Each structure stands twice: as C-alpha cells, then as structure tokens.
Amino acid sequence: MRRNQTGTRPEFEHPESLRRLLIRLDQAGPDAWRSDPAATELMRHAATKYAALARKHGLDPWEAATAAFEAMRTPSVRRADDPWAVITRAVQITCIAEGRAHGLLCSVHQARRPRYSQFHDAERFSDRENQLTDYHPAFHATTSPFDDDDTHPDDLDGVTAAVSDAILLLSLLGWESNAARAAVEYVCSRLAESSSRAGAYESLRRDRHAQALLDLPSETWFRTLRILLGTPDAHLAGTNAGRGLLLRLLIGEPLSYLLHDNELVTKIIHSAPAARQKAQP
Structure with a gap:
C-alpha cells in the first residue's frame, strides 16, 4: 500500500484517493474485495477507525467495519464530495440502529424506522425490583x-x-x-x-x-x-x-x-x- 508524502498514513485516507480506490474495486467486480490487498488494508483501517464508535454503542469493531463496507459499495459514496464523511455518517446510523435493535429485540431494518424506534427498550420482569x-x-x-x-x-x-x-x-x-x-x-x-x-x-x-x-x-x-x-x-x-x-x-x-x-x-x-x-x- 502506498503511503502519502509523510509516510505515516495510508494513501486512501485522502478523500480523492479513497474515491479512486472505490471506483477501481467497483469496476473490477465483487471478487476484487476478496483478493485485492488494498481492499484488505482498507477494511482493517475501517475497523480501527470506527472501533471507538462501535464500542460506544456496545458493538464489535468489525460490526462497524461491516457497516463501512456496505457504504463503500454504494454509488453515493463514490460520488460524494467527501467519501469518508458519508461513510462515517452511515456507520454512525447503523451503530445506532444496531443498538436500538438489541434493545427492542427486533431487526436492524425495523429499528431504523421511526414507528419502531420511538418505543423504549424491552425489559424483563426480573429487571425491576417491583412486580x-x-x-x-x-x-x-x-x-x-x-x-x-x-x-x-x-x-x-x-x-x-x-x-x-x-x-x-x-x-x-x-x-x-x-x-x-x-x-x-x-x-x-x-x-x-x-x-x-x-x-x-x-x-x-x-x-x-x-x-x-x-x-x-x-x-x-x-x-x-x-x-x-x-x-x-x-x-x-x-x-x-x-x-x-x-x-x-x-x-x-x-x-x-x-x-x-x-x-x-x-x-x-x-x-x-x-x-x-x-x-x-
């Protein structure tokens, strides 16, 4: 993986470099995400980058990396002025939905909907001191x-x-x-x-x-x-x-x-x- 001029950060940290990498991976087909070393390095970087955000919502860092992966494959990220900003927002929304889904005992898809997210987390009868x-x-x-x-x-x-x-x-x-x-x-x-x-x-x-x-x-x-x-x-x-x-x-x-x-x-x-x-x- 090429480094930037300082030699301390991956090149894809720059929005334009990330855009070029995502376009190349998209044009190469789905198998490129499995075989391309740059894709592997990118996902490792995403897991590290969003680890704190994942822990904040009680999730594993690789769950946040999965959300980042899903966002990176969308055309909207490749066309965005700042791809990293869009990815970060998508990961944040997914982490919130994951946390709400765990509390509501429902799917993440349902937890994203306002009609379900307005409810409080499920409680066991034994969680309260009172009957x-x-x-x-x-x-x-x-x-x-x-x-x-x-x-x-x-x-x-x-x-x-x-x-x-x-x-x-x-x-x-x-x-x-x-x-x-x-x-x-x-x-x-x-x-x-x-x-x-x-x-x-x-x-x-x-x-x-x-x-x-x-x-x-x-x-x-x-x-x-x-x-x-x-x-x-x-x-x-x-x-x-x-x-x-x-x-x-x-x-x-x-x-x-x-x-x-x-x-x-x-x-x-x-x-x-x-x-x-x-x-x-």
Whole structure:
C-alpha cells in the first residue's frame, strides 16, 4: 500500500484517493474485495477507525467495519464530495440502529424506522425490583373518585370527612393520634398531586423520605399504604382490599360499618407502630 508524502498514513485516507480506490474495486467486480490487498488494508483501517464508535454503542469493531463496507459499495459514496464523511455518517446510523435493535429485540431494518424506534427498550420482569402489577397502569383499575380532576365544594367536604374518619379509625385501633394524622395527611397530600391512586401508591411505596419523616419501618409503611390506598392487584380492584380505606370512606361507608370489617380491623391493629414495637423482644 502506498503511503502519502509523510509516510505515516495510508494513501486512501485522502478523500480523492479513497474515491479512486472505490471506483477501481467497483469496476473490477465483487471478487476484487476478496483478493485485492488494498481492499484488505482498507477494511482493517475501517475497523480501527470506527472501533471507538462501535464500542460506544456496545458493538464489535468489525460490526462497524461491516457497516463501512456496505457504504463503500454504494454509488453515493463514490460520488460524494467527501467519501469518508458519508461513510462515517452511515456507520454512525447503523451503530445506532444496531443498538436500538438489541434493545427492542427486533431487526436492524425495523429499528431504523421511526414507528419502531420511538418505543423504549424491552425489559424483563426480573429487571425491576417491583412486580409489574405494582406500577404498570394496564393492571390497575382506572375508575376512582380520587382520579377525578373536577373537584366540587361538596366533594371537598367529603374528602375532608374521609381524611378525618381515617385518622380517627387508625387512632381507635392502636395508632398514636399524631402518628395516624401525620401518615394519613402525608398520603393524601401525595394523592392530591398524583394523576391516579395507582400512581400515588407506587410513588409512596418508594418514598424513603416519608418513612424517615414518619419514623416508620418499611414493613409498617407498606402495610399502611395498602390499608389507606388499597392493594394494587388488578383482580382485587372491585373488592374492599382493592378500594382501600380512604376510598371506602369517600364513597359513604360509615365508621361503624368499617369497625365490623374484621379483616380491615386486624390489618390496622397489626400495622400500628406502637403495637409492633411491643411485639419486638
């Protein structure tokens, strides 16, 4: 392979020299890429030149060299003002598409299309700490008075009463009054900021600041959220466990009725911080 005047770089580093080499290889036929020493040297150079770009996208350098090879065989590269610039751009696009294809679990051809590339990478259920049913809206009930953005004065009175009754119920069943008020009001403040009950539950469940602020162990905090907001499991959406204490109070269930719900009463008693502290040795 001939060197340029400095003797340090291959001649095909110059755009015009590359153009002449590509034209010669094209005119010689497909076998020239296999037998011509200049073609071999060119591909080695391409693998080295685009190695960093390939690693950036998690690919092998020879995958980038393959993309360069595909570009070099096109007439547009031979006619370009700067063949190397066109090749570099083609390799960059291919590397991006390869990376997206790996993430989307589809072909590179599909990953190049905007209709597919707009999606996020595929995720395994095991990649997340939480179960899919805990955070994905497709598994949650969407009808809830807490989801309604149009709040009227009468609704505000009902919400205020529901919050007060929830605090009272927790206090009657073992919670210290100030702790019950702090926990219920914190949950309700986050619920008011969220677009849905399920979204508030997921946000609160991961809220380490709330646990520290309320001085509640993780297990007690999770129990409290399930009591107040309901269990997020889709198959329990229409049950008392799925509705949660706040929603049950909001739709008109009186305290006297809730006090006769043995399952709810047991859950509240077991969740009380004071009761759990006494149970510890």
